Amino acid sequence: MDFELNEEQQMVARMVRDYVTKEVAPTIKEWDRKQEMDPQVLPRMAELGILGVSLPVRYGGQGMDYMSLGLVCEELEAGDTSLRVVISVHMGLCCYAILQWGSEEQKLKYLPPLAMGEKIGGYCLTEPDAGSDPAALVSTARRDGDDYIINGEKMWISLATKADYMIWIARTDPEAKKRSGGMSAFILETDSPGVTSGDIHGKLGVRAGSTGWVNCQDVRVPAANLLGEEGEGFKIAMSCLDNGRYTVAAGATGLIRASLEASVRYAKERHTFGVPIAHHQLIQQKLAWMARDYEAARLLYLKAGWRKNQGLRNTRETGLAKWYATDASFKAASEAVQVHGGYGFSDEYEVERFLRNARGAVIYEGSSEIQQILQAGYALGYREDRPLRKELPPYDPDEWTREE
Amino acid sequence: MKIVVCVKETIDTAASLSLQDGSVFWGDASLIINPWDEFAVETALLLTEEHGGEVVALSAGGGEKNEALKHALAMGCKEAIQLSAPEDMQEKTPVVPSMLAAAVQKIGDVDLVFFGRQSTDEETGLTPPQTARLLNWPALTQTAKVIAHDPQGQTIEVERLFENGRQQAKAALPAVVSVVKEICEPRYPSFMGIRKAARAIIPKWELSDLELSSTVDSAWRSLRLDVPASRTKKVEMISGESAADIAGTLVKRLLEEKVL
Numbered sequence: 145m146d147f148e149l150n151e152e153q154q155m156v157a158r159m160v161r162d163y164v165t166k167e168v169a170p171t172i173k174e175w176d177r178k179q180e181m182d183p184q185v186l187p188r189m190a191e192l193g194i195l196g197v198s199l200p201v202r203y204g205g206q207g208m209d210y211m212s213l214g215l216v217c218e219e220l221e222a223g224d225t226s227l228r229v230v231i232s233v234h235m236g237l238c239c240y241a242i243l244q245w246g247s248e249e250q251k252l253k254y255l256p257p258l259a260m261g262e263k264i265g266g267y268c269l270t271e272p273d274a275g276s277d278p279a280a281l282v283s284t285a286r287r288d289g290d291d292y293i294i295n296g297e298k299m300w301i302s303l304a305t306k307a308d309y310m311i312w313i314a315r316t317d318p319e320a321k322k323r324s325g326g327m328s329a330f331i332l333e334t335d336s337p338g339v340t341s342g343d344i345h346g347k348l349g350v351r352a353g354s355t356g357w358v359n360c361q362d363v364r365v366p367a368a369n370l371l372g373e374e375g376e377g378f379k380i381a382m383s384c385l386d387n388g389r390y391t392v393a394a395g396a397t398g399l400i401r402a403s404l405e406a407s408v409r410y411a412k413e414r415h416t417f418g419v420p421i422a423h424h425q426l427i428q429q430k431l432a433w434m435a436r437d438y439e440a441a442r443l444l445y446l447k448a449g450w451r452k453n454q455g456l457r458n459t460r461e462t463g464l465a466k467w468y469a470t471d472a473s474f475k476a477a478s479e480a481v482q483v484h485g486g487y488g489f490s491d492e493y494e495v496e497r498f499l500r501n502a503r504g505a506v507i508y509e510g511s512s513e514i515q516q517i518l519q520a521g522y523a524l525g526y527r528e529d530r531p532l533r534k535e536l537p538p539y540d541p542d543e544w545t546r547e548e
Numbered sequence: 549m550k551i552v553v554c555v556k557e558t559i560d561t562a563a564s565l566s567l568q569d570g571s572v573f574w575g576d577a578s579l580i581i582n583p584w585d586e587f588a589v590e591t592a593l594l595l596t597e598e599h600g601g602e603v604v605a606l607s608a609g610g611g612e613k614n615e616a617l618k619h620a621l622a623m624g625c626k627e628a629i630q631l632s633a634p635e636d637m638q639e640k641t642p643v644v645p646s647m648l649a650a651a652v653q654k655i656g657d658v659d660l661v662f663f664g665r666q667s668t669d670e671e672t673g674l675t676p677p678q679t680a681r682l683l684n685w686p687a688l689t690q691t692a693k694v695i696a697h698d699p700q701g702q703t704i705e706v707e708r709l710f711e712n713g714r715q716q717a718k719a720a721l722p723a724v725v726s727v728v729k730e731i732c733e734p735r736y737p738s739f740m741g742i743r744k745a746a747r748a749i750i751p752k753w754e755l756s757d758l759e760l761s762s763t764v765d766s767a768w769r770s771l772r773l774d775v776p777a778s779r780t781k782k783v784e785m786i787s788g789e790s791a792a793d794i795a796g797t798l799v800k801r802l803l804e805e806k807v808l
Contacts, residue, residue, distance in 0.1 A: 150746065151613065151618065151745075151746040152742055152743060152746035155618065155619075155622060155737060155745065155746060156739065156742055158580075159622075159736050159737050159742065162736055163736055192736060192738075193738060193739045197739060206739035206743075207739070208739060208742075208743075545743060
């Protein structure tokens with residue numbers, strides 16, 4: 145067993161860390177206060193290749209492996225969660241849905257502009273009344289000649305007002321016997337007539353990111369944009385979560401690290417009772433928990449990434465990593481605020497932002513409660529992952545870096 | 549046109565250093581490209597992007613992986629070469645200029661040799677002028693701007709930055725140039741560059757490849773390393789009858805401490 149990252153992975157992590165340190169950290173507090181996304185973030189991430197980091201070169205990507213994607217997410221979220229969310233949605237949920245389930249024509253049409261950041265990807269599953277229970281969604285897609293006509297509203301959609309292409313899950317067969325049956329996935333171009341969207345303000349965290357709603361009112365989508373087969377929507381939606389959750393797990397790990405680093409720094413500077421607070425055992429205990437959780441979360445997400453590289457199913461491992469890392473990141477951020485005392489309660493220090501940002505990930509992409517049910521299901525033998533008609537391709541360095 | 553950039557592998561600037569048995573110890577801190585050298589690489593790449601040619605990165609010493617050379621390749625250098633000498637010789641800084649100068653001559657047809665102004669570990673800033681002396685080329689140190697580079701006319705004109713001002717200087721090529729951080733903003737390594745760098749097998753030139761003897765001597769040598777005395781901080785509360793009194797005392801204290 146080799147625990148060392150290869151040179152490529154180490155250099156990718158360092159490059160993204162440099163970008164975050166130099167270009168994100170100096171201004172993120174202002175954007176968070178404004179509750180707006182820095183307009184430079186998406187163009188800059190596109191320019192640096194981050195928006196296509198782990199996609200094959202022939203589809204416009206940078207040809208890095210899935211573990212590198214995790215490392216990128218760790219570094220981005222150590223700066224701010226809003227940046228990692230971009231990758232989760234754009235790459236994890238949108239690009240990978242097309243890479244896994246798309247026809248070659250769909251891949252050649254949609255992946256290059258996404259990978260190069262000319263277009264931004266999104267993912268529309270959650271609805272106002274369908275969150276942890278996605279089979280309850282009511283959005284519809286009705287076949288009409290060579291098109292489908294989509295109606296419905298999606299809620300809590302990241303990059304709602306930024307995305308150009310969205311994976312839209314809708315009910316195509318209202319009469320289907322199974323609740324999860326009769327659903328299909330589509331590639332929706334958001335400049336189609338009838339698509340409207342808006343951002344939600346007043347969020348607890350991820351304020352420098354775009355989260356909102358998307359509405360489709362009699363939107364015509366060509367049948368050629370059906371992703372996978374009709375009726376396969378639920379499976380596609382769930383398989384996408386394996387990738388979205390992976391990026392969330394890796395990002396939350398970065399948040400633990402950021403909480404630890406900020407706490408260590410402050411604990412050495414701040415004095416009480418004549419000594420730096422780092423000398424107090426109860427402060428040390430908090431740092432120790434953060435250090436433990438960081439290492440454990442990192443190992444869990446890297447194992448999931450390794451399984452992706454090998455082309456092995458990773459629903460269980462990814463879910464475990466997501467559950468552990470997000471719970472631990474919330475705890476780490478909360479303890480970081482405690483280490484900072486009264487100063488941690490204001491945005492003079494970044495730890496209050498960490499705490500607000502950490503809270504969302506315990507809910508989205510499968511709440512901690514859902515993750516526990518899944519893990520219990522595996523442990524009890526009630527749940528097993530059956531092979532999918534199409535799996536996410538393994539990472540083959542030669543294949544992924546092939547130009548044509 | 550060929551440009552050589554000399555880069556050095558140094559300890560991460562965020563690392564905590566200590567002195568153990570007369571040697572600097574940095575624990576398991578990572579090694580990085582000397583931050584000043586990134587500016588040199590960027591300047592060289594910009595010149596070749598403008599005038600054509602290629603950039604070769606050279607590094608004397610460093611570990612097996614040599615992070616400095618890998619980083620330079622990932623930024624866009626076409627080639628990287630590691631220069632190797634026995635460890636006890638590497639500790640003598642002047643061996644490095646001899647190796648770099650010999651390597652530049654071995655590469656041949658080099659117009660410019662770029663350096664960062666100094667390395668963040670030893671901070672001597674001596675390697676660029678020493679290399680220039682050995683090559684018998686002009687040395688343009690402290691360069692903050694390339695005003696004009698004329699590969700055909702074989703000249704370079706630069707602006708040099710000093711504490712008290714700026715100086716414009718022109719030199720015939722080939723020349724050695726060391727740069728300060730005001731010269732440019734280094735690019736990040738590209739992912740394509742990272743792939744290339746990670747897979748690159750970097751050739752290693754030994755002393756014999758450079759036709760240098762193992763007795764190459766130093767113009768100077770390091771005798772001892774000391775940890776600088778730690779700074780002490782104290783807080784002094786100034787009191788007085790009125791704001792004017794307090795301000796007066798404050799000004800007096802600042803003058804005494806030579807702050808004003």
